[in-house]
Amino acid sequence: MKKFFLEAGPVLRALTRSRAGAVLIALQCAITLAILTNAIFIIQDRVRQMARPSGVDSENVFSMRVKPYKPGFNLANDIDRDMAAIRAMPGIVDAGVINSLPLSEGGSSGRIYQSPDIKPGDGQFTANYYTDDHSLGSLGLKLVEGRGFLPEEVKRGDRTADRGEASIILSQTLAKKMFPGGGPVAGKTLYTDDGTAQHVVGVVERLQAPWISFGELEQAMLLSQYRLEPAYLVYVIRSQPGQRNALMPQVEKKLQELDPDRIIRSPRTQSEIESDTYASYRAMAVILGTVIVLIVAVTSLGIIGLASFNVNVRRKQIGTRRALGAQKGDIIRYFLVESWLITTGGALVGVGLSFALSWWMVNTFDLPPLDWRYVPVGVLFLWVLGQIAVLAPARRAAELPPALATRSA
Amino acid sequence: MLQMTHISKVFRTELVQTHALRDFSLNVAEGEFVAVTGPSGSGKTTFLNIAGLLETFDTGSYRLDGQDVSHLDDAARSRLRNEKIGFIFQGFNLLPDLSVFDNVDVPLRYRGMSGGERRRRIDKALEQVGLASRAKHLPSQLSGGQQQRVAIARALAGTPRILFADEPTGNLDSLMARQVLEMLEEINAAGTTIVMVTHDPELARRAHRNIHVMDGQVTDFTAFAAAQTERESLAA
Ligand SMILES: Nc1ncnc2c1ncn2[C@@H]1O[C@H](COP(=O)(O)OP(=O)(O)OP(=O)(O)O)[C@@H](O)[C@H]1O
Numbered sequence: 001m002k003k004f005f006l007e008a009g010p011v012l013r014a015l016t017r018s019r020a021g022a023v024l025i026a027l028q029c030a031i032t033l034a035i036l037t038n039a040i041f042i043i044q045d046r047v048r049q050m051a052r053p054s055g056v057d058s059e060n061v062f063s064m065r066v067k068p069y070k071p072g073f074n075l076a077n078d079i080d081r082d083m084a085a086i087r088a089m090p091g092i093v094d095a096g097v098i099n100s101l102p103l104s105e106g107g108s109s110g111r112i113y114q115s116p117d118i119k120p121g122d123g124q125f126t127a128n129y130y131t132d133d134h135s136l137g138s139l140g141l142k143l144v145e146g147r148g149f150l151p152e153e154v155k156r157g158d159r160t161a162d163r164g165e166a167s168i169i170l171s172q173t174l175a176k177k178m179f180p181g182g183g184p185v186a187g188k189t190l191y192t193d194d195g196t197a198q199h200v201v202g203v204v205e206r207l208q209a210p211w212i213s214f215g216e217l218e219q220a221m222l223l224s225q226y227r228l229e230p231a232y233l234v235y236v237i238r239s240q241p242g243q244r245n246a247l248m249p250q251v252e253k254k255l256q257e258l259d260p261d262r263i264i265r266s267p268r269t270q271s272e273i274e275s276d277t278y279a280s281y282r283a284m285a286v287i288l289g290t291v292i293v294l295i296v297a298v299t300s301l302g303i304i305g306l307a308s309f310n311v312n313v314r315r316k317q318i319g320t321r322r323a324l325g326a327q328k329g330d331i332i333r334y335f336l337v338e339s340w341l342i343t344t345g346g347a348l349v350g351v352g353l354s355f356a357l358s359w360w361m362v363n364t365f366d367l368p369p370l371d372w373r374y375v376p377v378g379v380l381f382l383w384v385l386g387q388i389a390v391l392a393p394a395r396r397a398a399e400l401p402p403a404l405a406t407r408s409a
Numbered sequence: 410m411l412q413m414t415h416i417s418k419v420f421r422t423e424l425v426q427t428h429a430l431r432d433f434s435l436n437v438a439e440g441e442f443v444a445v446t447g448p449s450g451s452g453k454t455t456f457l458n459i460a461g462l463l464e465t466f467d468t469g470s471y472r473l474d475g476q477d478v479s480h481l482d483d484a485a486r487s488r489l490r491n492e493k494i495g496f497i498f499q500g501f502n503l504l505p506d507l508s509v510f511d512n513v514d515v516p517l518r519y520r521g522m523s524g525g526e527r528r529r530r531i532d533k534a535l536e537q538v539g540l541a542s543r544a545k546h547l548p549s550q551l552s553g554g555q556q557q558r559v560a561i562a563r564a565l566a567g568t569p570r571i572l573f574a575d576e577p578t579g580n581l582d583s584l585m586a587r588q589v590l591e592m593l594e595e596i597n598a599a600g601t602t603i604v605m606v607t608h609d610p611e612l613a614r615r616a617h618r619n620i621h622v623m624d625g626q627v628t629d630f631t632a633f634a635a636a637q638t639e640r641e642s643l644a645a
């Protein structure tokens with residue numbers, strides 16, 4: 001190890017004198033480091049985002065849409081009949097209606113304020129879930145304060161039915177934003193955009209919005225009111241653990257039996273919904289992973305290529321070094337030191353390039369800034385890569401006969 | 410100093426076998442200056458490579474500085490080259506990307522000497538060949554004669570017991586060749602054994618002893634003085 005660094009002086013001096021190839025490879029290393037650190041950071045960031053719980057008991061929840069087509073149907077009656085029937089099925093924990101599901105990529109949002117006297121820039125973004133008194137049970141949400149909706153709080157009706165005064169349940173994140181001072185939240189009143197009062201009755205530990213691109217993914221609330229329109233309603237059903245897959249077709253069949261004059265659409269598990277929504281994240285991770293593999297391969301080949309080229313043009317020099325007393329190990333060490341210097345030179349530029357690339361992406365794609373700890377790990381990786389890549393050509397150099405000192409041109 | 414008995418060396422390629430050396434025997438006494446001559450392809454370089462431990466041989470035995478070196482492994486041979494042998498090549502063989510100073514430093518680093526010791530030896534060796542002021546130059550910035558003097562300094566810095574030179578003046582004009590030869594004579598006078606291959610009969614004449622190689626064998630050698638004959642018989 002000590003020998004390794006002692007050797008660095010003359011190797012570096014020689015390198016600065018014939019540097020064309022080395023500079024190119026160093027530059028390639030710099031670009032590799034910048035892409036490597038940022039790509040891995042983005043992949044990690046996506047993986048971390050995908051791992052965040054939605055608040056819903058995703059493994060046991062499924063949902064479907066119901067569209068009656070017989071003229072003169074009465075949706076309120078249908079819902080009450082359907083719900084009673086589903087809840088009575090063995091293996092079902094609870095069922096209810098809601099306008100959209102967390103991470104389903106479609107739904108409603110608005111702002112919510114502490115006072116009816118609304119000033120621009122006030123309030124917080126929130127996803128709005130219009131639902132009934134079974135929402136906690138059917139979604140499997142975890143209440144941390146207050147209570148769920150009471151049956152008598154639930155209002156439903158035509159187009160304007162979801163615009164009135166109602167009870168609300170906040171996600172904990174939203175509750176903390178609205179009441180930064182802390183203390184009990186249930187019993188307080190908040191206001192929607194048009195100044196309508198909404199009464200907080202509870203807080204759930206977690207409830208994500210429908211959109212992953214939504215800046216405030218963790219800010220959402222349930223409202224105890226919904227519109228009686230098929231396009232605005234989803235049946236959401238929660239089974240006992242392990243029974244979801246068996247129950248989903250049974251529920252679908254049951255609903256069809258109760259009223260054949262309707263279409264049951266898109267029965268889906270919540271796990272499916274969440275996984276589909278994150279498909280673009282996974283695709284991004286796969287693409288970036290491929291880019292990483294390719295660029296690492298290309299850089300390795302570059303290092304190997306340069307070293308092989310150097311072995312060939314230095315045959316006589318290597319023979320001369322052997323004649324002057326170099327052991328095979330000394331020849332290998334020379335190439336290792338040289339590769340280390342090149343990768344280090346690349347790394348010096350690459351560190352700057354990594355942060356520059358991150359800065360550009362932060363500004364262009366609104367990504368979080370690179371965690372600096374990825375950079376030293378990347379440099380370490382580059383060093384190891386450089387040493388491994390150069391090993392085979394270095395070994396070949398060490399095996400060149402010393403007689404090349406006198407025999408080669 | 411150097412005792413070769415019945416050495417043979419065959420180069421095999423797919424088509425031909427070349428008997429580069431056959432039944433080659435030679436003794437060189439300590440402190441001698443031996444010139445080796447012979448036609449092209451006669452095996453002079455092969456002899457020098459084997460003597461300098463750059464190449465192995467097929468049969469026979471070889472003692473260098475009292476040590477049987479026939480069966481040494483690569484590492485031991487490298488160590489001997491580094492510590493006991495100095496090489497001077499026809500093409501100078503300086504490392505083109507290293508300064509004069511760093512070139513002379515190369516074998517000293519392989520010997521694992523301390524920085525101070527290396528510097529002292531490099532300065533002394535460059536002083537000896539009259540190039541102390543050129544330490545920072547690159548080989549390409551020097552004339553051929555100067556480059557060969559750097560190579561001599563590099564060979565000397567490790568204080569070798571024996572110096573092998575393969576046509577050291579082959580690439581030099583006669584004036585520079587003379588300078589280099591004078592330098593070798595000085596080194597020899599100071600006690601280092603020298604074996605030099607040369608084509609130039611005039612240079613060969615200035616050695617203590619001439620060896621003529623033909624078809625891989627020593628055909629004839631001329632003793633110059635009684636002193637040399639005496640030395641030879643001591644070595645034998
Ligand atoms: N590596 C090798 N492979 C095959 N044959 C070789 C090899 N090296 C030398 N020879 C052959 O061995 C013989 C002796 O070669 P050597 O180089 O010792 O001659 P030389 O006396 O030094 O000649 P010159 O005066 O031209 O330098 C020649 O016939 C040569 O072709």
Ligand SMILES: [Mg+2]
Pocket residue numbers: 453454455575
């Ligand atoms: Mg020759």
